[in-house]
Amino acid sequence: MxxxxxxxxxxxxxxxxxxxxxxxxxxxxxxxxxxxxxxxxxxxxxxxxxxxxxxxxxxxxxxxxxxxxxxxxxxxxxxxxxxxxxxxxxxxxxxxxxxxxxxxxxxxxxxxxxxxxxxxxxxxxxxxxxxxxxxxxxxxxxxxxxxxxxxxxxxxxxxxxxxxxxxxxxxxxxxxxxxxxxxxxxxxxxxxxxxxxxxxxxxxxxxxxxxxxxxxxxxxxxxxxxxxxxxxxxxxxxxxxELETRHTKMLELRTLLESELEKLPRVTIFAKNAPRLPNTTLFGIDKIEGEWVLLTLDKKGICVSSGSACASEGQEPSPVLLAMGISAEQAKTAIRVSSSHHNTTADVLQFIEVIKSFGV
Ligand SMILES: Cc1ncc(COP(=O)(O)O)c(C=O)c1O
The missing domain is CATH 3.40.640.10 (Type I PLP-dependent aspartate aminotransferase-like (Major domain))
Known part of the structure; x- marks a missing residue:
C-alpha cells in the first residue's frame, strides 16, 4: 500500500x-x-x-x-x-x-x-x-x-x-x-x-x-x-x-512528483506558485473527476484524497478552490497527494505510472 x-x-x-x-x-x-x-x-x-x-x-x-x-x-x-x-x-x-x-x-x-x-x-x-x-x-x-x-x-x-x-x-x-x-x-x-x-x-x-x-x-x-x-x-x-530531515525528504518527493506531473498535458497543479507545505500537491486532470481517480487509485492500493477528507464524502466542489476563482467543474477534478517522510521515490514513480495509465 x-x-x-x-x-x-x-x-x-x-x-x-x-x-x-x-x-x-x-x-x-x-x-x-x-x-x-x-x-x-x-x-x-x-x-x-x-x-x-x-x-x-x-x-x-x-x-x-x-x-x-x-x-x-x-x-x-x-x-x-x-x-x-x-x-x-x-x-x-x-x-x-x-x-x-x-x-x-x-x-x-x-x-x-x-x-x-x-x-x-x-x-x-x-x-x-x-x-x-x-x-x-x-x-x-x-x-x-x-x-x-x-x-x-x-x-x-x-x-x-x-x-x-x-x-x-x-x-x-x-x-x-x-x-x-x-x-x-x-x-x-x-x-x-x-x-x-x-x-x-x-x-x-x-x-x-x-x-x-x-x-x-x-x-x-x-x-x-x-x-x-x-x-x-x-x-x-x-x-x-527531525524537522529538517523530514522537510528535506518531503520536499524532494514533492519536487519529483510535480516535475513528473508537469510533463502531462492534461494536469494542472493548483496554487503552484504560492509558498506551500513541502508535502502537499493538489492537482487535477482535465475532464476527469477527482473522485473517480481516488477510487481507481484505491483499487491499486494507493491512498489519496479528493480535496479535504471532510469534503470527500460529498460530490461538492472544494470551497477552497472555489474561493480561488477556480470553476466548479475544474474544482471537481482535484486530487490531493500529501506525503510523509516515510514515503519513497518508488512510491512517487509508481503513482505517476498509474496516473499516466489514465491516458493523460
Ligand atoms: C487545517 C485543519 N484544522 C483543523 C483540523 C481538525 O483537527 P482534528 O482532526 O484534530 O480535530 C484539521 C483536520 O483535518 C485540519 O486540517
Whole structure:
C-alpha cells in the first residue's frame, strides 16, 4: 500500500506508541488524584506540555490540551465577542462555528493567498477577532501570518491561527508569528487521534467552552486523555528534532512528483506558485473527476484524497478552490497527494505510472 493522505491523518510513530503504552496499562491514575498514580500521570502531562511548547517556541503555561484541532479551533472562536472574521479557505471546524457568528469572510487571490489590502479593508469594519489558517489542508498554501499579525496587532484585534497542518512540516514559532492564539492537533504529526492544543498568549483572559472539574487551568474541564497527551508530547519532541530531515525528504518527493506531473498535458497543479507545505500537491486532470481517480487509485492500493477528507464524502466542489476563482467543474477534478517522510521515490514513480495509465 502507498499512503499519500498524511494531511488527513498520519501513522502513529512507533516511538510515540511506546511512550503512550504505559499510560494505557499500568499508569492509569487520574491526574487530579493526589496519590502516587495520580502524581505520575500529572507529571507526565507536564512533560508533554513542555515538549509541545518547545516545538512551537511557546511557554508551557500557554498550552491548553484539548481533544484535537477541532476543539481548539472552537475554543478559540468562542472567545470572539464582537465581529468575527475568517478567511474563505478555513477548515470546516472554523468555517462552521463562524457561520453561527455571522462572520465576515476574507477573500483569497487566485494563488490562495490573502493580500494585505484585504486585511486593510477588513480592519475598517472593526472586527474584534480574526482567524486565518497558517497552512491550508487542501492546497498546502502558507499564509503570510507574521505580516497579517503586524497589521492586526496595530489595531488591537485578536488574531488566531489554525496551525494544525503547518506544525511538524515547517518551522512554527508562536512568539514570532505575532498571533494571540494557535491551534494544534496530534494526529497530524504522528501522534494519536483525539488530542490537540490551543496555545494562548497569557495576556489574554479567555473563556472556556467546557465547564466542570477545572482541569487545564480552568480552561478545559474533563479528565485528561493522559496517554494521548503523552504521545502528543513525544510526537512534538520528534517533530522538533527531525524537522529538517523530514522537510528535506518531503520536499524532494514533492519536487519529483510535480516535475513528473508537469510533463502531462492534461494536469494542472493548483496554487503552484504560492509558498506551500513541502508535502502537499493538489492537482487535477482535465475532464476527469477527482473522485473517480481516488477510487481507481484505491483499487491499486494507493491512498489519496479528493480535496479535504471532510469534503470527500460529498460530490461538492472544494470551497477552497472555489474561493480561488477556480470553476466548479475544474474544482471537481482535484486530487490531493500529501506525503510523509516515510514515503519513497518508488512510491512517487509508481503513482505517476498509474496516473499516466489514465491516458493523460
Ligand atoms: C487545517 C485543519 N484544522 C483543523 C483540523 C481538525 O483537527 P482534528 O482532526 O484534530 O480535530 C484539521 C483536520 O483535518 C485540519 O486540517
Amino acid at each position: 502507498i499512503y499519500f493522505d498524511n494531511n488527513a491523518t498520519t501513522q502513529i510513530d512507533a516511538r510515540v506508541f511506546e511512550a503512550m503504552l504505559p499510560f494505557l496499562k499500568n499508569m492509569y491514575g487520574n491526574p487530579s488524584s493526589v496519590h502516587r498514580l495520580g502524581r505520575i500521570a500529572k507529571s507526565a502531562i507536564e512533560v508533554a506540555r513542555e515538549q509541545v511548547a518547545a516545538l512551537i517556541d511557546a511557554s508551557p503555561s500557554q498550552i491548553i490540551f484539548t481533544s484535537g484541532g477541532t476543539e481548539a479551533n472552537n475554543l478559540a472562536l468562542h472567545n470572539s465577542n464582537g465581529l468575527l472574521a475568517i478567511s474563505a479557505i478555513e477548515h470546516p471546524c472554523i468555517a462552521e462555528p463562524a457561520k453561527c457568528k455571522n462572520a465576515q469572510i476574507i477573500p483569497v487571490n487566485a494563488d490562495g493567498l490573502i493580500e494585505p489590502e484585504a486585511i486593510s479593508k477588513l480592519i475598517k469594519k472593526r472586527p474584534d477577532f480574526v482567524s486565518i489558517m497558517l497552512a491550508n489542508n487542501e492546497t498546502g498554501v502558507i499564509q503570510p501570518i507574521t505580516e497579517i499579525a503586524a497589521q492586526l496587532n496595530e489595531h488591537g484585534i485578536i488574531f488566531h491561527t489554525d496551525a494544525v497542518q503547518a506544525v511538524g512540516k515547517i518551522p512554527v514559532s508562536f512568539s514570532q508569528l505575532g498571533v494571540q492564539m494557535l491551534s494544534l492537533s496530534s494526529h497530524k504529526i504522528y501522534g494519536s487521534k483525539g488530542c490537540g492544543a490551543l496555545v494562548v498568549d497569557k495576556s489574554m483572559a479567555i473563556n472556556p467552552l467546557l465547564l466542570g472539574g477545572g482541569q487545564e487551568q480552568n480552561l478545559r474541564s474533563g479528565t485528561e486523555n493522559v496517554a494521548a497527551i503523552v504521545g502528543f508530547g513525544k510526537a512534538a519532541e520528534l517533530a522538533k528534532s
